[in-house]
Amino acid sequence: MAQISNLSCSLEDYLEIILQLVHEKGEARVKEIAARKAVRMASVTGALKRLAKEQLIVYKARESVTLTDAGYDLAGRVLKRHQFIARFLGEVLGVPADTASRDACAIEHVISLDSLDRLAGFMEFLKSPVLVEQDVAGRFQRSYTAGAARLNGSETGRSADCGGLADEAIRIFSRNAAQVQLTELKPGERGRVVSVRASTPIRQRLVDMGLLPGVELVMQRVAPLGDPIDIKLRGFHLSLRKIEAATIGVERL
Amino acid sequence: MAQISNLSCSLEDYLEIILQLVHEKGEARVKEIAARKAVRMASVTGALKRLAKEQLIVYKARESVTLTDAGYDLAGRVLKRHQFIARFLGEVLGVPADTASRDACAIEHVISLDSLDRLAGFMEFLKSPVLVEQDVAGRFQRSYTAGAARLNGSETGRSADCGGLADEAIRIFSRNAAQVQLTELKPGERGRVVSVRASTPIRQRLVDMGLLPGVELVMQRVAPLGDPIDIKLRGFHLSLRKIEAATIGVERL
């Protein structure tokens, strides 16, 4: 149940998409909805039935979908939230439009009215006479990209008064994209061992078998239940139990 | 699948809770986890099994849960995101702590690293020499609450350079809490008709029966499948089809 309605996020998105389609093309067809939501048509049919039960759309099989008053209202609110959040991300923070929109479409369902209201107030505030002169958002974005450029140019200097926290943020916030568990490799994929986190005795055994950081390997075969796992390294084969393999961090190659 | 991991939002939250419990009490027990997540213990057991399968926790039945290295890592990242977003909402926007934390715990799973990074940069930027003097956040929050107070004092003036967008935001972003569909009333509940959105012929019939905006009514009885619905207004009974009732907006009394 999302903040804005009694509906799930998914259903709110369907509603939002229907509204957009009605605006853009005059009608909403199953195929189009499926395309925008990146799901199959069968999933759309199911969703439409649920929305119809809530009296938010008028749905008769094989006809194009229309919104009821209540549905139009709700869809509009979802869309407004979306657009507003995307604007904050884009105009104030300088997030690229596609990312801003994706994020907005997720956040729109879960952020409270209180936060949203204050965010709206904040954006207004940045336009107040004194601050508008300061061009807070613009200056931030310039310093942010400048900082990023400096980092990408592999300079060492990182100043605290600007953006460019990229590498710090990756370490703190993101999944460590580079490193995955050995178990995640699919047959045929190659990787380089980054870490072996097993407990000491097991670790020793693995290292003895040549499984140490830096070594390249190729995933060979995964047995039906993921156990055992067959890999090839330095030209010979090795069979590992899944629980062992999971302690091994690799970098995809 | 959340932004930060291959896990669902729910599992990320379990992980986050386990980390907090381990920090606070030295161990995480099923009962405590259930309490924090506001779910039943049976649900926790299920979640723990899924987390164990992903090698993120060590789980043996009836023993207290511990995090694996990978789990500790991921839990830490989720928590960092949570804390950071809550700080933005609280310190910059002035959202009350509990709301900020609730919102953060939802947004943490869906916001992109890019937006997060820029938000972090932005908060840093507000601390840069020139802007720190301006006290952007502080001034915003004061004007916001001042605006709200003025509105609550039922003054008419609304200035564009301050916050206090509350009523505007409610109209645009929130569900219209006051108005519900007639079908949502439970037997015994009273309501006042706010709108009748039915198509003209049906609308006419309803109005003829006395169902017009401003009229008070009491929900009497809802048949098994929600159809028909029995209401009482102006002292006599009326039976409506569900599809008709759904077009009627009422205000709960």
Added chain:
DNA sequence: TTCTTTTGTTAGGGTGGGCTAATTTGTCCC
């Protein structure tokens, strides 16, 4: 009109994630 293609629906299946009720296990006390 009849055949083909496109569009949409139904049937059936899987996973995630919650629930209640019944049962098991561990602990503490007598």
Added chain:
DNA sequence: GGGACAAATTAGCCCACCCTAACAAAAGAA
């Protein structure tokens, strides 16, 4: 040791939401 109680698990249910495969209907083309 034998209850009593709390903590945890299992079994079994439900719903949301996605999928594929098979089928049905509508629209176009021949």
